[in-house]
Amino acid sequence: MMKSSPRGTYKRATNGTSVHSTPKTKDALRAAQLYYLQDMKMEAIAKELGTSRSTVSRLLSHAKRTGMVSISISPSANMSALLGNQLSEHYGISFNVVPTDGNMDDSELLSRVAAHAAYLLGGMVSSSMTVGVAWGSTMQAVSMALGSHPTHDTKIVQLNGAANPVTSGVRYASDILTRFGQAFTARTEQFPVPAFFDRASTREAMWQETSIQRVLQVQKEMNLAVFSLGSAGSAVVSQVYRGGYLTKDEAQELNEIGVVGDVATVFFDKNGTSSNISLNARSTGPALDALRKVPTRFCVVAGRGKLQAVRGALKGGLITDLVIDEGTALALLDG
Template identity: 45%
Template sequence: MASANRQQETASLAVRVARLYYFQSMTTAAIAEEMGTSRATVSRLLSYAMENGLVEIRIHDPGEQSGGLEQSIKARFSLQRVQVVPVADSAGAQENLRRVAAHAAAYLGTLVQPASVLGLAWGTTVAEIANHLVPRQVRDVDVVQLNGSGTGHDYVDSFGGSLVSRFAQNFGARAHGFPVPAFFDYAQTRTALWRERSIRAIRSLQEGATINLFSIGVKESGSYVHTSGYLSKQEAQAIQKDGVVGDIATVFFRGDGSWRDVPLNARSSGPDLDRFRRAQHSICVVSGQGKVAGVRAALHGGFINELVIDEPGARLLLADDAEAAPAAAARKGRAKA
């Protein structure tokens, strides 16, 4: 009880300091004098307020209203929201991922509200986002795994399940794992399992997700699906031959955004990609130029309504799409003729 009281007192002081600092523009020295404490204590309270979700910082970029990268991508692909994360062209892949993930984590913290259902597609990017979450308790929240992560060699669904638990703990939410393989050996097995009441309950929760958080898996960027034993050599060759450029939640799609007739999808535990069109927030988070082709295909498929992307990738996305559009129009014209 004493510990809880101390925590509540610290939170109350942190809120008071944050209001003086951010709302009244007082310096740490002035706040320290008013409260009869030291500047070091004031700084610690400000850090506490930030780390515990008592303060949220939002930046309103005027360039977003005047034709910057974000506005151009938003208009080109009819998106609800685009966030371009500043990253130097010389930044390494890990630093690029870290910055994009930290930005996405901060944004997600502003979206999760009471009664939210957060759907997670596991992967390296979502795991990095988990590393940057700011603890924030929100009532009546559910976090649900969108696709199984068991393999043919190891049925234990550890990767996806642990991610769901981390996000749920961060928001004080209920965690709902999906203890099935990423890919079934037989489509008939999936069909039969989907009829089970326990699985139907999870899939109903997936269907009702208000926020979907995912990245694009591509072989060229060392996607977890391609590097961790989920696909046999024959399966990898088959999807490459079929023109697959990426996956969302282990559901594969081609460069034109088509996915329903990709044979491997009949055995995937991932969701119907059309579901992402219906969610209030379908947030795709990507870093690295190797994912741009996959992002472009997913955008043309309509699976994304919000995009968080690094700046070099955003520039390449616009440039490549501008080059691809005339060629696509020409192909359509020849087909009509």
């Protein structure tokens, strides 16, 4: 059920989410109907429900938080919407440009973009889906911004291992996966392997193990992959470049051969190719050719430090949906 009102366009949730019949949910649904569909003031709603204005405010927040109502804003002639349309036409993918203030610091920028990405994911993840999730600073921010969007028979699978010589990485990656699982009431599949093996032959042997093959099979079933792009030049430095995952020699080698970024610890150059990068043979992330087979590849980027990585990923066809801050989007459009 949809209705346009001075407050925007709102629709009652129709995604199959069950709403338990409790006094609070009944009052929240009633308050939402009166506020959003009948355009009543909070004072009038409070009088009708026999409660206070502050209680009505809390009921409306509960209605949004639990998915009783969802809010969509029709794109208007603003810079972000126009910029997104221009970039979508040029690159042939879906762009979601997040309005940002040029005075924001790096953490504020990441928080704004992550919140927008989390909102979009709430409408993309549905029952019986398999969702691959990478780890990293951006994915951590996205996972913390997710609201509650209950689904059925959904699986969240870790895209790449997280251990390194300094730390097991299990807690870090597990927290991200757990938040996704809780947000979508989904089963989670961890990938208990290092980010990089010491030798390519070790990875080849491990990939034959039954327990590893089971996780790899779940990855092959992905409908949606959610990731950011790693970049050494990012202001909020990517976890793979700061967390003990690369030696100085490895980082130098990547720079010398023209690596501009990575997806789930699989590195690529300015053309979005990875075949000439030896470190990828030891990586536990999905090969880029395998990633391209995932129907929806949802990427989240904040900050101009990742501009070259974005360009390479777009050129390599690694992304179908991109959430990006306004400043980086403008730089991308300028070439």
